[in-house]
Amino acid sequence: MAVNLLDFDADGLTAWFAEQGEKPFRAKQVLRWMHRSGVADFDAMTDIAKSLREKLKARAVVAPPAVVSDKLSDDGTRKFLIDVGNGNAVETVLIPEDDRGTLCISTQAGCALDCAFCSTGKQGFNRNLTVSEIIGQLWQANNALGVVHGDERVISNVVMMGMGEPLANYDNTVAALRLMLEDHAYGLSRRRVTVSTSGLVPVIDRLREDCPVALAVSLHAPNDRLRDELVPINQKYPLKELMAACQRYLEKAPRDFITFEYTMMAGVNDSEAHAREVLALVRDVPCKFNLIPFNPFPGSPFRRSPAEQVRRFADILIQAGIVTTKRKTRGDDIDAACGQLAGQVQDKTRRTAGRMIPLTEVRS
Ligand code: SAH
Ligand code: SF4
Numbered sequence: 001m002a003v004n005l006l007d008f009d010a011d012g013l014t015a016w017f018a019e020q021g022e023k024p025f026r027a028k029q030v031l032r033w034m035h036r037s038g039v040a041d042f043d044a045m046t047d048i049a050k051s052l053r054e055k056l057k058a059r060a061v062v063a064p065p066a067v068v069s070d071k072l073s074d075d076g077t078r079k080f081l082i083d084v085g086n087g088n089a090v091e092t093v094l095i096p097e098d099d100r101g102t103l104c105i106s107t108q109a110g111c112a113l114d115c116a117f118c119s120t121g122k123q124g125f126n127r128n129l130t131v132s133e134i135i136g137q138l139w140q141a142n143n144a145l146g147v148v149h150g151d152e153r154v155i156s157n158v159v160m161m162g163m164g165e166p167l168a169n170y171d172n173t174v175a176a177l178r179l180m181l182e183d184h185a186y187g188l189s190r191r192r193v194t195v196s197t198s199g200l201v202p203v204i205d206r207l208r209e210d211c212p213v214a215l216a217v218s219l220h221a222p223n224d225r226l227r228d229e230l231v232p233i234n235q236k237y238p239l240k241e242l243m244a245a246c247q248r249y250l251e252k253a254p255r256d257f258i259t260f261e262y263t264m265m266a267g268v269n270d271s272e273a274h275a276r277e278v279l280a281l282v283r284d285v286p287c288k289f290n291l292i293p294f295n296p297f298p299g300s301p302f303r304r305s306p307a308e309q310v311r312r313f314a315d316i317l318i319q320a321g322i323v324t325t326k327r328k329t330r331g332d333d334i335d336a337a338c339g340q341l342a343g344q345v346q347d348k349t350r351r352t353a354g355r356m357i358p359l360t361e362v363r364s
Helices: 010-019 024-036 052-059 131-144 170-181 200-209 224-230 239-251 272-281 307-319 359-363
Strands: 067-072 076-085 089-096 103-104 108-110 124-129 159-160 191-198 212-217 259-265 286-291 324-326
Touching: 010 024, 010 170, 024 224, 067 131, 076 131, 089 108, 089 131, 103 131, 131 170, 170 191, 170 200, 191 200, 200 239, 212 239, 239 259, 259 307, 272 307, 286 307, 307 324
Parallel strands: 103 159, 159 191, 191 212, 212 259, 259 286, 286 324
Antiparallel strands: 067 076, 076 089, 089 103, 108 124
16 A cells, blocks of 8 residues: 555654665655645656656655535634544634634544543544644645645644544654654744643653643643542542643743643632632642633533633632633634534444434534
8 A cells, every 4th residue: 555655754754765765855855845835746746856756656645634624613713624534534623813823633533531521522532543634634724725835834833632632642643743843844833832631641751752842731620539520531640640740841841831721610610719729739830821611512511610700710820920811712603612623433432322423413
């Protein structure tokens, strides 16, 4: 079977070219064509000798995953449904802002971690996305925007906050991250690329060594009793260990901070007492907070915290000197808000048999 060149990071591509008897600079040229110019057709790679183009055509393809649908929200948010084969699809969301564009990408079809308030988690897990399926979301979004040369940075920021837990698909996630940072590919700075994790402590340590990009940690609760319920992986890696891992992460990047994500659910985790407990918990971790309004989905038992309660919670953090933002809910008219991403996932674990959200319901 032909090799998909979008499955390689720069080093991987160089190694594959070497196996074909080709020099490293050829790999670099092809890398630039694919990722900076968005070209998938070898014949359009005009500075590559015809003989090499023929060789590549015989042995390889440049195959991004297909876009099944492309929807525009009233507020400019754009949601792509990406086919990942065998009846599965994942979602990619483009959030335009005045001075930048942020792309929210998925790393798994479904998620095995089953957080209580997350639509993706409730669908169960199918499989890890490949490198080409992860980087292919950025490739396709650039393509849809008509970005033909990588020097135009329409998409200036990437957040791995779509479907799935990026650190549970570590190798493919890191290869995709490296392509995002690579000058001959997307050339984004490591502060503009964010991995969001529910708190896989040993893998946070690996990421710190391998590719220390910006880190967001899904906190959602200030004590183990509550977090065990909301984010079940906490039973394995409790808060004390998670906070220590956050501190270790920042040793590699001393001028940085951790972003804690905190989804506000009425009467569950949003009281002033919870806010004060949060302050004590994060005392030794340089951090910012991002308060996310809970986004309901069919069958979810939680409600969104009232705006006034979110303000009171935020004020306590702000008064203690923590930069705190309240995330605007964007794209909810097309179900593109955080935690609403459902895509279409055939659950392999059968954990959630009968609980899956039919595609028609999600898409209506
Ligand atoms: N698996 C990773 C990244 C994907 S989720 C993680 O958990 O961090 C991106 C963010 O959306 C996480 O902070 C997640 O907890 C949050 N989220 C999930 N479901 C949500 C919902 N229904 N409403 C608001 N935020 C939600
Ligand atoms: Fe998975 Fe993140 Fe959803 Fe939890 S919040 S189930 S880790 S995608």
